[in-house]
Amino acid sequence: MRSGAISFRGFTWRPVGRKNPTIAGLDLHIEPGERVLLVGPSGSGKSTILHAAAGALGTTISGEATGDVSVDGRLGLVLQNPADAIVAERIGRDVAFGPENLGLPRDEIWRRVDAALAAVRLDYPRDHLTSALSGGEQQRLVLAGVLATEPDVVLLDEPTSMLDAVAAERARDAVLAAVGDRTLVVVEHRFEPWLDHVDRVVALDPGGVVGFDGSVAEFLASGGRPRLWMPGAPPPTPIEIPAEFVSPAVVPEAVDASDVVLTTRMIRGTRRHRALSGFTARLAPGTTTAITGPSGAGKSTALLAMTGLVRVSGGTVTPDRTRMRSRELAREVGWVPQNPELGFLTTSVREEVERTASVLGVEVEADELLALVGLERFAPSHPYRLSGGEQRRLAMISALAHRPGFVALDEPTVGQDRDTWAVVTGWYTAAARAGAVVALATHDPDAPRDVEIAVGEAVTAT
Amino acid sequence: MRTLITRVNPLVLLSVGAFSLIGSFAVRSLPVAAVTIGLYALAALIFLPTWRYPLACLAFSGFAAVTIVYSTWRLGGQNTEVAAVAGLRILVLAWPGSVMVGFIDPGRLSDYAAQTLRLPARGVAAFSAALQRFSGFAQTWESLERTRRARGVAPGRHPVGQVKHSGSMAFALLVQAMRGASSSSIAMDARGFADARGRTWAEPATWSRMDLAGLALAAALGAVPIVCFFAI
Structure with a gap:
């Protein structure tokens, strides 16, 4: 059987200091190789679901988790704040961190590092300083670090939110080319460009409840959910602040x-x-x-x-x-x-x-x-x-x-x-x-x- | 010459501090202390790309030295020479190492710690990632200071305000560090760190002639007070 399945059964999460759960009774099954776009209004629990899949809830992040989460295979995760994911002073060594953990031989490590840096189009030499990268470049670096481990499941939390349109398109192409037939879950607010490349859309409503789950065509036909950046809709009118x-x-x-x-x-x-x-x-x-x-x-x-x-x-x-x-x-x-x-x-x-x-x-x-x-x-x-x-x-x-x-x-x-x-x-x-x-x-x-x-x-x- | 320091391996840099620490125990008289400090200062002028940084480190270890001088003078029969030697000894002990640490690339250090010293791989990798975060603290500190200034809560010239402000900044930095550390550990585990067995290293830990020369120089500097101690 192919690996790369993700499955939530009756998953509920209540972080420390909150009365109500931010995710309540989530049931979600993602097949190996499926590409899923996860959308929802600000604060609906999108990042939380990715953290749950990465096994961080109840361990690194404290709170009360009930129900089941399982991920089959190796997982790669790109978080919202890229700076926290950087582990080395130079970009080459940073990308090499994953392959080193996998115990790969030296030539294979550098082959993967170069391939991953090329895939995200970070055109700097290996010894370029990570501290000299902009926010957008850091995001691409972290993505390269994840790709270099050749994961079965790739989870991306707003991977292009800090990038301009050109850089975002490059990063997206890089992700899609590198992900191949692996499972992909991507969280994004401005999701229109992803729609052509995913099989399924899961929309969360406030409170961490699934409000829509289906194909892209069904999602578009349904008119989407409130507050989402649906394709083609003109930008909202700024509200009047007195x-x-x-x-x-x-x-x-x-x-x-x-x-x-x-x-x-x-x-x-x-x-x-x-x-x-x-x-x-x-x-x-x-x-x-x-x-x-x-x-x-x-x-x-x-x-x-x-x-x-x-x-x-x-x-x-x-x-x-x-x-x-x-x-x-x-x-x-x-x-x-x-x-x-x-x-x-x-x-x-x-x-x-x-x-x-x-x-x-x-x-x-x-x-x-x-x-x-x-x-x-x-x-x-x-x-x-x-x-x-x-x-x-x-x-x-x-x-x-x-x-x-x-x-x-x-x-x-x-x-x-x-x-x-x-x-x-x-x-x-x-x-x-x-x-x-x-x-x-x-x-x-x-x-x-x-x-x-x-x-x-x-x-x-x- | 002045960029050599960035090309020798990190264990050599660490050895400078280790040898000065050993040597410091043999600093027993004022002339020896002065000669040793002088030689280290000369080495700093020759080999370091900047004199400001070692000077800043000197100020910090100097502060420790001054407190030692004072307490030795007060408690040790108010003997000025004994007190001065005690202070200079602390400088020999702390200053060279504190300067060297600033030039160590955490990534290279972990290569050598794991491959030359054969320390446990996971521990070394985690330590190196932590050190990497450490160098990010300078930037975080700047950002914290900037936001505080923009929010109208940075102190004026009043020393009490300054101290209170530093305290609150240090706390904010600590909070940031803890929060960053949990994101960091999630990200590291998601890159195979959680179940890393038989970790490999992307770069070898080699010892060039320059490294060996550096090690010899570090040992020689550390040996100065010891030789003097036995010779005199």
Whole structure:
């Protein structure tokens, strides 16, 4: 019998600190070689199902699991946050980690490493530093690491969510070519491009219940499920956020960047990495500017340089906020980081929203803000208990609740379903309408914008 | 010459610290202590690509040394020379090793630990992955600092605020490290680490002439105080 089957029987999962299970009585059987697309709104338990298949629930992740999960054969898993999966300083050795575990001889290890790196089109030498890769490149590296073990089952959690359209297509082709006739389960919000390549769609409804399970044709004929990014549907209209929540509490000031260069340096002083070169932009009040470009080109770095949160190595940014005191800077600039977890300062969702505002002495209605972004029921929860998409929304309102004049968002629309996407985009467009300077680093072509600035080709280490 | 350090094998780098540790026990007089530290500093100038990094390490081990000097002076009959020697001994013990650690590539170290020293493969691989995460901490720290600054909670110049802030940052880093570690272990297990038997290594652990010369130099530096101890 071929290996690669996955089967859930009456599987229920209740994480520590939650009253209700996030997955309730799941029955799901996936045949060897089947390609399944797993979709569902933000927070519906998609990642949890992948974690369950990987055997991490109840062991590495604490909580209460009942029922059965079984996976037949070797499993390969690509998680949402690629940085956590990197085990080596150089890309070649990182990919080699799996083959080494399998006890393969040296020539076979390097054959697989080269093949896997080529399959994901990561065109760097084997000794390229993993720390010099962008988020999107890291995701491809992790995928290469999984492919090199030649698994029977491949589980991918939003594998292309951080990639621009071109890179996403490449990554998808790479996955599909490399997966061959193995079992594939892929979780994705923007799933349209996957539909031609999967046999079956499983849609989760909130609460971890299967709302649809069938072929792609049936799925499309059924009209899909609410909140999903169904193919062909125009992007949702950003929701109206009342001006009182977003209109700047300070006078917004235009930001000018002129020929900005940024290099980062390893502590050992032996290597330099150029993160940005010759970036010029002007951000005007009342305008939304999207910083776009291929993954690895320095979108996030450009955004950071504009906020004054990093010192530039060359060129100028005006106003220069790098020497400003934290409070003064916070009053003027709201920065929403790409990885929301790095920004959390408190132990409850409500306190998180109130934190910056209370430091600055600005009044905020935390419960109203939470209700606007659909997180009101989590107010007493710990921020870490939220799903990826929920955390991003929380990080956004926590950074912007005090109504800064310069709103800077790093990939704010990643991991959002249609409804939550409309909230996120509604928030910053409303801020711009109310006069704020708005800039976002994004690869989402649908995210509304007035002006677009493309950062150049991926810049490489010197 | 100044990039040689990045080309010798990690066990040689570790041996620098090990030999200095052994040698430090023989540091018994001020001239010997001064000569030993001087030789290590000279070696640092010749072989290291940067002088800032060893200087930073010197500041850290210097802090330890100063506390030793003070307590020895207070408790050891207020003898300045004995106290100074005790302090310099700590520098000989800690400084060379602390500098070398910064130049070790965790991946290469695990190659040598498993293949030259024949340590258990799984333990070595896990250790190396952990060290890799360690180098990521610098980046995480920067990101944490940046978000805190943007959220208006970074401290001003007030020392009390600074200390409190460092405490809260360290805690946040710890939390991040723990959360990252669980994702990391899921990802590693999903790449065959959970049931790795007879693990192999992608790169061999070779000993070149340069490695041997490095080892000899490390031994020689460590031997300076010992030779002096017996000679004088």
